[in-house]
Amino acid sequence: MSLKKKPVTGMKDILPAEMQVREYVMNQIRETYGGFGFNSIETPCVEHIENLTSKQGGDNEKLIFKIMKRGEKLNLETAQMENDLVDSGLRYDLTVPLSRYYSNNAAVLPSPFKSLQMGSVWRADRPQRGRFRQFVQCDIDILGDPTRLAEIELILATTTLLGKVGFKGYTVRINDRNILKGMAAHCGFSEESYDQVFIILDKMDKIGMDGVAGELKEAGYPEENIKKYLALFETVTRDAAGVRSLKEVLNDAMDPEQAENLAAIIDSVSEITTSQFKIEFDPTLVRGMSYYTGTIFEILVDGFPGSVGGGGRYDKMIGKFTGIDTPACGFSIGFERIITILMEEGFTVPGSEERIAFLIEKGVSDGVMNEAVKEAMSERAKGKTVLVSQMNKNKKFQKESLQKEGYSQFKEFYKEALKETN
Known part of the structure; x- marks a missing residue:
C-alpha cells in the first residue's frame, strides 16, 4: 500500500514563495510590536484538558484535538467516559495558554506585562478560504492594566502593523x-x-x-x-x-x-x-468567546468574508487560575487570513536582497564545480543570496520556477564554457 502524499485535511504544505511572505510578515510583527514594548514569549502547544474545557473558549471547545493518556495512565478496559482516556489537547487559541503562563510566572514578570506570542493552534473546524485546522495565530496582550490605555495601545499597535504590510481602508469595529x-x-x-x-x-x-x-x-x-x-x-x-x-x-x-x-x-x-x-462603534458586535468582560473589537477588510483580527478585554480569566482577578486585554490578527489576502493580491516582499542562481551542467569537472561554489561564496559574503544547483534538462521551466521564488539573475556553468544570462 502506497503512502498518502497529500497533507491531512485542513492542513497544508507551504511552498517557498509563500514562506518568504510569511517570514516577512512575521519579521514585521516582531519589529512593530517590539517597538510598542511587547515581549516575545512562547507556550507549549499542548495544554491540560481541564484548561481547554473550562467553558472559556465558546464553540472552540467543541473543536479540540484531544490527546489520549499514555503508558500506565491509559487503561482502556476500565474507561467509561472520555475523561478517563484524555488528559490534554492541542491548544485552540493562545489566550488560555497565556493566562496559565502569566498565572505561573507573574512573580518574575513586569507589571503591567505586554506579551507578544506567535504560534500554531489547532481546531477541528470545517476548512474554507483562509481557514485551516492548523494555523498560526499572533496575539498581543496587556496584563495588569485596568485602564483604557491598554485598548488604545493594542489598537494602535495592530493597525500600525497592518499599515506596514500594505493594508488600508479597513474597518476596526468596536463594542463593549x-x-x-x-x-x-x-x-x-x-x-x-x-x-x-x-x-x-x-x-x-x-x-x-x-x-x-x-x-x-x-x-x-x-x-x-x-x-x-x-x-x-x-x-x-x-x-x-x-x-x-x-x-x-x-x-x-x-x-x-x-x-x-x-x-x-x-x-x-x-x-x-x-x-x-476607520474605527467604528458597532452595537451588534458580539464575539463568541465567553471570557470577554468589556471592550471587544474586530477588523474587517473589504472583499474578505469574516474578520481578519479581533480581541477584547478578559478581566476574569486569570482569576480562574489564581483566585485573584487580573485586568487583561488582547488583540489577535488573523495571520493566515492576512497571508491569504497578500498571496491572492500577488504581494512581493519589498527590498529583498539580490537573489542569484548558479546553474551547473551535469558532468562538469571538479574544477568547474569548485569555481562556481567559490564564486557563490564570494557573493554570499557580500550579503547576496546565491543558489548553487545542478542544471535541469528543462532549463526554461527551472528558471521560471526560480523566478517565482525571487531569483532575478542566472549564471550558467558548462563543461565547455561559461555562459551568463539575466
Missing part, C-alpha cells in the same frame, strides 16, 4: 460587552437569556434586522421587547457620539462610565493614529 448587556436589560430581556439573544444578534450581518427579529420571536421573546431592542440599533450612530447617546438611554441598566470609556477609546485612537483605517 457591558453595552450589549445594558441594551438587553433596558429592553426587558432577563440575564439568563443574554447568551441566546446575543447569538441571534451576532447573525445581523447575515440575516439582517428582519431575520434577527424573526429568530427572537421564534425563540419566544415578547414582541414589545424585540421592537424596543431593535429600535436602539436603528437609531444609534456608529461613532463616539453614538456611544454617548446610548449612555443617556441606558442609564437605568448600566454604569455610564462604561459607555464613556468606550467613547474615549474611539476618540483617542481617531486622534492619534497615522494609519489609514
Whole structure:
C-alpha cells in the first residue's frame, strides 16, 4: 500500500514563495510590536484538558484535538467516559495558554506585562478560504492594566502593523460587552437569556434586522421587547457620539462610565493614529468567546468574508487560575487570513536582497564545480543570496520556477564554457 502524499485535511504544505511572505510578515510583527514594548514569549502547544474545557473558549471547545493518556495512565478496559482516556489537547487559541503562563510566572514578570506570542493552534473546524485546522495565530496582550490605555495601545499597535504590510481602508469595529448587556436589560430581556439573544444578534450581518427579529420571536421573546431592542440599533450612530447617546438611554441598566470609556477609546485612537483605517462603534458586535468582560473589537477588510483580527478585554480569566482577578486585554490578527489576502493580491516582499542562481551542467569537472561554489561564496559574503544547483534538462521551466521564488539573475556553468544570462 502506497503512502498518502497529500497533507491531512485542513492542513497544508507551504511552498517557498509563500514562506518568504510569511517570514516577512512575521519579521514585521516582531519589529512593530517590539517597538510598542511587547515581549516575545512562547507556550507549549499542548495544554491540560481541564484548561481547554473550562467553558472559556465558546464553540472552540467543541473543536479540540484531544490527546489520549499514555503508558500506565491509559487503561482502556476500565474507561467509561472520555475523561478517563484524555488528559490534554492541542491548544485552540493562545489566550488560555497565556493566562496559565502569566498565572505561573507573574512573580518574575513586569507589571503591567505586554506579551507578544506567535504560534500554531489547532481546531477541528470545517476548512474554507483562509481557514485551516492548523494555523498560526499572533496575539498581543496587556496584563495588569485596568485602564483604557491598554485598548488604545493594542489598537494602535495592530493597525500600525497592518499599515506596514500594505493594508488600508479597513474597518476596526468596536463594542463593549457591558453595552450589549445594558441594551438587553433596558429592553426587558432577563440575564439568563443574554447568551441566546446575543447569538441571534451576532447573525445581523447575515440575516439582517428582519431575520434577527424573526429568530427572537421564534425563540419566544415578547414582541414589545424585540421592537424596543431593535429600535436602539436603528437609531444609534456608529461613532463616539453614538456611544454617548446610548449612555443617556441606558442609564437605568448600566454604569455610564462604561459607555464613556468606550467613547474615549474611539476618540483617542481617531486622534492619534497615522494609519489609514476607520474605527467604528458597532452595537451588534458580539464575539463568541465567553471570557470577554468589556471592550471587544474586530477588523474587517473589504472583499474578505469574516474578520481578519479581533480581541477584547478578559478581566476574569486569570482569576480562574489564581483566585485573584487580573485586568487583561488582547488583540489577535488573523495571520493566515492576512497571508491569504497578500498571496491572492500577488504581494512581493519589498527590498529583498539580490537573489542569484548558479546553474551547473551535469558532468562538469571538479574544477568547474569548485569555481562556481567559490564564486557563490564570494557573493554570499557580500550579503547576496546565491543558489548553487545542478542544471535541469528543462532549463526554461527551472528558471521560471526560480523566478517565482525571487531569483532575478542566472549564471550558467558548462563543461565547455561559461555562459551568463539575466
